Each structure stands twice: as structure tokens, then as C-alpha cells.
Amino acid sequence: MEASITLKKVGKTFGDKTILAGLTFGIEKGSLVAVIGDNESGKSTLLKILSGLDNPEYGSVFIHGLDTKNRREETRMMLGFVPHEIDLDPWLTLEQNIRFSGLLFGADNDAITRRISLYSRALNLSRYLHSPASKVSPGIQKKTMLVRALIHDPTVLILDEPTTFMDTSGRRETWELLRGLRKKKTVLYVSQSLEEVEAAHDRIIMLESGRVLLDGSLDRLLESTFEYHQFEIEFEHLSEELYLQLSAVPKVSNPSRIGNIFHFYGRTRHVFFEVIRIAAENVMNDLSIKKLGLRDLIDFQFARDGLK
């Protein structure tokens, strides 16, 4: 499949700290790719470099095969970027903010009007278009920034937390629009909302300390951890002694407690039966077993180890 974005050994440091450590990967045309990771993992720096807001210290970024350093003008025409922070001109109306960006990218007036109408309807934004940016909520401003990024019809969209500040319906409208753009545009986004990432992605890239830790679809990422489950047992009374006893069961991973609930991970189901056997003499109120999710992959080292 044709690559839309290609990174070749892209690196960035800040003093002694490595922000991005020689990243090399490609992103397929028309795919919806989520970038996740903890704070300081390099997500925002990666997006800034891809959008052209920052330069890598070494390595190259290619958009549809064109080097962003040498073919700046052409590659910028192909990109639409939504930063995390609100960056609209507060003294202009939402429509003026969008139009200004369209004109700056050389789009003609008719096309701008058509796209404003199309995307603002999709995002339920039409009634706010004539309001000054300073007078509408941050969620509406964020929607406007998405329309602004789309106004010159770019083929690649780079979005830093596209649904921040939005209410539930705003989030739903935004994801509906972005899913609708799948196959037509390549969308790369960063999100802290793992529920959103699980619901909308063709591929997930997880960064840690500037390196790609995990890369693939959620099913593929969880494939090698399929044996892992998370278990919860709610006791009538979970004593410290019992908690320590259960935590010491071999193959019980990451045990924790919240009040009378004992929570742990296990690679095989047998570990659950072993725990139940030891706890049998105590009164249990509830039991639950769940497969691992994206949150577990991010939070627990043992879950990631299962991928190796």
C-alpha cells in the first residue's frame, strides 16, 4: 500500500533528553492512525515535526514521497494541522478565521464557501459561524480549527487531541466526520482518550521515551496477550493477611486492592482457580473476568512484555 507519511530516522533532543529517538515508520494512504503514550513520550513533538511547526535534528519526513525540508511549499499544501491549544484569532469570527486560512493556502472563494458549509453542517457549527472566536466555547473553537484544517482540502490531517474541550455530542460529530474521511485522507491523531482510540483507528502507534513501543491494530496488539485477563473478586471482608496470601500466589500479576476488592492479572485462567481455592473460606460478593484492553497495555509493563 502507498505510504502517505514516511519517517526516516527522525530524531530530536532537548539538552540531554531524547524527545524522539530516530523514528522510522510509514503511514498508509487513507488510514486513520492514533498515536498514544504517556506525557513526555514525544507525541506532540512528533506531530509538530510532521506538521512543519518544528524541524527534526536529524532524519527526514516525506509526505507522499516529497521531502518536507526540500519541498516545503508543496508538502505544506498537502497538510492540515489542528494543534492541541486553541489558536484562532479571537477578534475574528469563526467563519473569518476559516476563510482567512483558506485564502492563505490559495483556495478559491467558491470552494471555501462550499467546504465551510459542508463541514460546519457535519459538525453542527453553522449557527456559530458569525460569532467572534472569543465569544464561543473552547469546544466550538476546536471544531472550527478542524474545519480550518480541512478548508484547503489537504490529503493528510495531523490532529493533536481533536476532541479536547468538546461535549459528548461534539465528540461524536467529530469522530463521525473523521471516520467519513477515512480512505480519502490520511488522518494521524494524538488522543488521551483511549475509548476514542479503541473506537476509531486502523492502527495504533504507542510511543515511550521517543521510541515506538507498540505498533499495529488493537486486535493485533492484544493478540499475543490473549491469555492475559484481569480478575476482580469482591470479598465481604478482605483482610490484610488474605490480601498478602492471595498476592503471593505464583503467576498473580500486578495485584492491587480497593477496599474489599482484590484486583489482579493472570496469564492463565488456572491462576484464577488457584486464588478462588485459597479464598474459598471467605465470603465473596462478586467476581469478574475481563480481557486486556488498551489501557492495560499502556499502564502495565507485564502486558507489554507479553507482546515481545
Place this chain on the structure above:
Amino acid sequence: MITALFKRRWWLTQNRLFSTLGFALMLPLLLYIMIFMVLNTIIGESVNGIPYGEWVFPGCVVLIGAFAVMPLLFRDFFDLRVYGRVLLNLTLSPSSKTGLIAGLLLTSLVESVLFSTAAAGVLLALIPTPFGAADFLIMIAFTLCFNFVLGNMIISLSLLIDRVSLFMFSILTMFIWIAFGSGLLIELGYYPESVSQFLEFLPTAVVVRGFHSILFLNHVDSTLILVPIFLGIVWTFLNGFILKRKLNQ
């Protein structure tokens, strides 16, 4: 790009029309009270014997233009940059950094010239002057030239400084120098010789010298016109370079 920047300027002016009009009325009124009513009585006439009211009028027109261009450039290059708005998004457009600097500067110059034309009209209603239409055209042309140099200076400061307090201090210092050390309100001949010799070679003073030479001596000194224009062009490129370095793009 330039169409987009002019449209933005127009929208911004439209959206704050009443405050702009208020400012355009207030400023000449204030200048009339502070300069014509007070300094006129103190100074009386220029070094060359021209009545002070007549001598200072063109300087006031230029000063109003300078007043008008300062907030526009402050907003575009300092305020919106420091708070991560607009300017960063502008730099993602396919235009060069120098192109953006030149475009934003040009649109600000045009707005400031329109502003000073309107303010000059108000001033003219208050003070009778012997200047004709051609003289007004010269004043407007020199306001453009003066603001070209001053605008680049403000852009450099706005890009190089990140702290509001330091920026305000620099702007106020520059304002005192522009108003009193460029020969707009006080003739440089009134300063001690060593000071005036230094001041008259500063870029904004060169523009004012060229300007006064045409209006009051009917002498066109092309060096005094071309040097500031050349300096302004070089400075615009330099500002493009500063912007590029500042944003690491």
C-alpha cells in the same frame, strides 16, 4: 497570500470599527491639546524661523501613523505569538517567512496610513496650515517610509522578546525616542550638538530629515529617502530570518 492578509486586516478593522474610530478622533484631539496648545507657546518657532505650529504639523501626521502601526504589529508578532495563536498557524501556510513578514507589515502600513490620513483630516479642522494637497501626499508617503523602518524595528523587538514586561519597557523607551529623538516634535537642532549629531543618523531621524527638507526647503535629497527604504528592505529579510530561527522552522 497578500489578498488573505488584506482581507484579515479589513475584517479586523470592521470588527472593532467603533474603537478604531474613537481612537482616530481622540488621538488628533490629544495631540492638538498637548502639542499645539502647549509646545507651540513654549517653542514658538523652529531653528529656521518657521512657526512651530506649521513646523510640527507634518511630524504629528507621521506620529499618528506610528501610533497606529505599533499596536497592529505588537498584536501580530508579540501578543499572538507569545500566546501561541494565529502566527504559528500562519507559518504553516506555503508562504516564506520573509513573505509573511512583508505581507503583515504591508497590510499594517496601509491601515496605519489610512488611519493617519483620517486623523490628519481631524487635525486640519482644528489647525489652519498652509499645506496643499501635494504636501499631504508627501506626508503620507513619508509616513509609509517612516513606518516601514519603525515597523521592522517593532517586529524585531516583538520576535526577540518573550516577556510582556520587558517588551512594554522596550516599546515605551522606543516611543520616547521616536517622539522626541527623531525630529518629529522637537527639532534636533535644539539638542546639544554632540547629541543631535548622533540622533540625526538614526534611521527614523533620517526619514524625518528627508521629509522636512522637501516640505520646508523644497529640496529633494534622494539619499535621505533611499537609505531608509533600503534599510527597511534588508531589515524585512532579517526579520524573516529571525522568525525562522525563533520558530525553528
